[in-house]
Amino acid sequence: MLGSEADSRVLVDTKDFDIAELHGWLKANDGAHGALVTFTGMVRDLTDSAIERLYLEHYPGMTEKALHNIVAQARSRWSLGRVAVYHRVGALEAGDNIVFVGVSSAHRKEAFDAAQFLMDYLKRDAPFWKKEVSAEGENWVAQKESDMEAAERWD
Structure with a gap:
């Protein structure tokens, strides 16, 4: 069973995301998807470096289109239920959430592979600048x- 566009959440925002809310949204499915895999990327502790903060920029419109395209590619490879991709932009401090990727699928291997694929392609193909x-x-x-x-291994 393939998920639809309505089964995808893609957002680029300066605001933090609620991991529990996203997990709950991914879990609320038709019962056919028994596997759920998520990844949350955070700003590492910067105390051992001269770096005070990170700033992430993106190209509005183009970035969201690229993320939707990456989700569509994942859906063409695996039978997925709900998919969520959230990415933050703007000023970020140590410990802040940067990115959330979550997928539901009928089977764990598909869910793990799809989540890894989404992150690998996001890091390569999404127009973000740090x-x-x-x-x-x-x-x-x-x-x-x-x-x-990492992304080339999927080609």
């Missing part, structure tokens, strides 16, 4: 080669 802010100034962070390689 800036590190320190006392010395600001530095834009280049995309990691390891993120590119």
Whole structure:
């Protein structure tokens, strides 16, 4: 059973997300989906570095379109129920939530694979830019080669 567009939540926002609410939304299904996998990415503790905060920027409209496309690609590969992708932008401090990815599926392997795929493709294909802010100034962070390689394994 394939989920529909109504079974997807995609949002880019400056506000934090409620993990319990998202989990509850993913869990509320027709009973055919017995597996639920979530991933929450957070800002690591920055105390051992000169970095004071992170700032994430995006291209409004284009970013949401890219995330919907990534969800559609996941749905074309696996039979998924509900899918949620939330990503924060703006100024973020240590411990703040950055990203939430959640999927429901009939089987755990599909759910795990789909969640990993969504994160791998999000890191490679979604137009987000990360800036590190320190006392010395600001530095834009280049995309990691390891993120590119992680997504290539799905090609």
